[in-house]
Amino acid sequence: LKPLTVAIVGRPNVGKSTFFNRLVGRRLALVDDRPGVTRDRREGEAKLGDLALTIIDTAGLEEADADSLEGRMRAQTERAVADADVSVFLIDARAGVTPADRHFADLLRRSGKPVVLVANKCEGAAGEGGFYDAYSLGFGEPVPFSAEHGLGLADLVLALEEHA
Ligand code: GDP
Numbered sequence: 128l129k130p131l132t133v134a135i136v137g138r139p140n141v142g143k144s145t146f147f148n149r150l151v152g153r154r155l156a157l158v159d160d161r162p163g164v165t166r167d168r169r170e171g172e173a174k175l176g177d178l179a180l181t182i183i184d185t186a187g188l189e190e191a192d193a194d195s196l197e198g199r200m201r202a203q204t205e206r207a208v209a210d211a212d213v214s215v216f217l218i219d220a221r222a223g224v225t226p227a228d229r230h231f232a233d234l235l236r237r238s239g240k241p242v243v244l245v246a247n248k249c250e251g252a253a254g255e256g257g258f259y260d261a262y263s264l265g266f267g268e269p270v271p272f273s274a275e276h277g278l279g280l281a282d283l284v285l286a287l288e289e290h291a
């Protein structure tokens with residue numbers, strides 16, 4: 128298996144940073160908080176079975192003002208996706224698929240790079256509807272996941288290994 132660089136992509140609040148922390152945990156190699164340019168971006172290393180990952184979290188949009196939010200999200204996501212071998216596209220299964228999710232889906236389709244769709248917040252029954260909705264995004268079968276509870280890692284590894 129070749130090492131993979133993975134970009135975590137999705138609208139705010141779907142659980143990207145929780146997902147990042149779940150995978151990277153204590154192996155966080157770099158927190159890049161240089162002022163300015165890359166302060167929104169975190170990278171870390173993870174080892175899942177035989178699979179070695181460099182993971183890019185796209186984060187920190189909370190400080191953007193309303194006018195520039197969409198532009199900043201787009202630019203930051205496009206940069207991370209361009210640097211990655213695979214994008215992990217997170218949705219919030221409890222919230223269902225939203226217009227903002229569809230916006231990110233279009234951006235990812237245009238990237239031409241492989242996408243692993245992850246339905247996060249799938250613990251319990253509240254995520255079931257959103258999990259099935261996620262098929263409509265056009266990236267095939269979603270991986271049911273709970274970043275908060277650490278559920279779904281085995282399926283995630285299988286999905287990522289197809290691209291390694
Ligand atoms: P981000 O904006 O995409 O980085 O999302 P965060 O990682 O900051 O998470 C947003 C919120 O969703 C936080 O309150 C998390 O605790 C919560 N969250 C993240 N993952 C899960 C999950 O698997 N299940 C549930 N129920 N909540 C989660």
Ligand code: MG
Binds near residue numbers: 143144145185186
């Ligand atoms: Mg975040």
